[in-house]
Amino acid sequence: MLLFGRKRLLVVLGSCSTILSLLTPIQCVSSNPDSLNQSYKAVQPLELTPKLSLQLKLHAFLLWSSVGFLMPIGVLLIRVTNNVKSTRSIRILFYCHVASQIVAVILATAGAVLSISNFENAFNNTHQRIGLALYGFIWLQPLIGFLRPDRGVRFRSIWYLTHWLLGIAICVVGVANVYIGIHTYHERTGRSVRPWTVLLTVEVSAMAFVYLFQDRWNHVVRQQQQQEAAALGDDDDDDDEQSEEHVYPANDHKEVAVVP
Numbered sequence: 001m002l003l004f005g006r007k008r009l010l011v012v013l014g015s016c017s018t019i020l021s022l023l024t025p026i027q028c029v030s031s032n033p034d035s036l037n038q039s040y041k042a043v044q045p046l047e048l049t050p051k052l053s054l055q056l057k058l059h060a061f062l063l064w065s066s067v068g069f070l071m072p073i074g075v076l077l078i079r080v081t082n083n084v085k086s087t088r089s090i091r092i093l094f095y096c097h098v099a100s101q102i103v104a105v106i107l108a109t110a111g112a113v114l115s116i117s118n119f120e121n122a123f124n125n126t127h128q129r130i131g132l133a134l135y136g137f138i139w140l141q142p143l144i145g146f147l148r149p150d151r152g153v154r155f156r157s158i159w160y161l162t163h164w165l166l167g168i169a170i171c172v173v174g175v176a177n178v179y180i181g182i183h184t185y186h187e188r189t190g191r192s193v194r195p196w197t198v199l200l201t202v203e204v205s206a207m208a209f210v211y212l213f214q215d216r217w218n219h220v221v222r223q224q225q226q227q228e229a230a231a232l233g234d235d236d237d238d239d240d241e242q243s244e245e246h247v248y249p250a251n252d253h254k255e256v257a258v259v260p
Contacts (some may be wrong), residue, residue: 048189055118060181062111067134067174068200070104072207075167079214101142108138127184130177137170175204 048056077097081090112135115121123129144163149156178200186193 052118055114056185059111059114059119060178060185062107062114063131063174063181064178064200066104066108066111067138067170068178069203070100070107071167071174072171072211074100074104075171076207076210076214079211082214083217098145101145105138105142108135125184127177127180130173130180134170134174134177137166138174141166141170175200 074097077093077100081093084090084093112131115131121128123132141163144159144166147159148163149159179197182193182196182200185191
């Protein structure tokens with residue numbers, strides 16, 4: 001089953017790569033003066049009117065809130081369920097995860113509508129092309145989430161890996177595109193974006209730290225319990241815990257079916 005699941009994941013990754021390649025136009029050198037003029041105009045400084053400035057800031061805020069904040073928060077919330085034993089707490093975290101992702105999709109949709117209706121949509125730069133691909137995957141992800149198989153069904157693990165992989169990819173590529181958008185804004189307007197870049201870096205670093213730390217929290221708690229048991233001289237409990245650690249080493253992957 002795991003081999004079959006890996007093949008399915010390779011198919012998904014191949015499809016994603018194909019879509020991204022189709023969205024990237026092939027650029028060639030042309031001697032046509034019109035083409036040269038269009039390329040020249042594409043790098044002209046952007047003249048910011050108060051209305052356009054507000055629209056750009058709103059677009060940046062919507063996409064940052066979506067792929068730069070709410071979607072990573074949703075990933076962290078669902079991972080917390082690995083360390084929770086209460087069924088009620090798991091359900092609360094799961095529904096918080098769903099709510100955060102739904103709001104993230106709504107905000108991304110609003111950002112897409114704003115950019116399509118008000119900005120230049122030549123898709124001749126990296127930020128626009130990645131953004132277009134992200135919109136498609138962002139709308140695909142909740143559909144995959146709602147098609148979740150029941151626990152115990154054969155394709156449950158395949159669904160989980162696909163949903164997890166696509167969610168992580170959207171978060172990583174989305175954050176990268178926010179950086180690209182900030183850089184593009186700086187190039188087109190000449191305005192300083194250093195404070196926003198620093199703030200985004202601090203936020204991403206904090207979320208990455210929490211994401212990585214979650215994997216080790218259970219191991220830390222188990223080691224602390226063993227030390228307390230050893231200090232009390234409870235040999236029986238210590239033997240049981242060592243046996244449990246032998247069966248479930250720290251590097252083993254946890255069961256993926258943790259949500260209702």
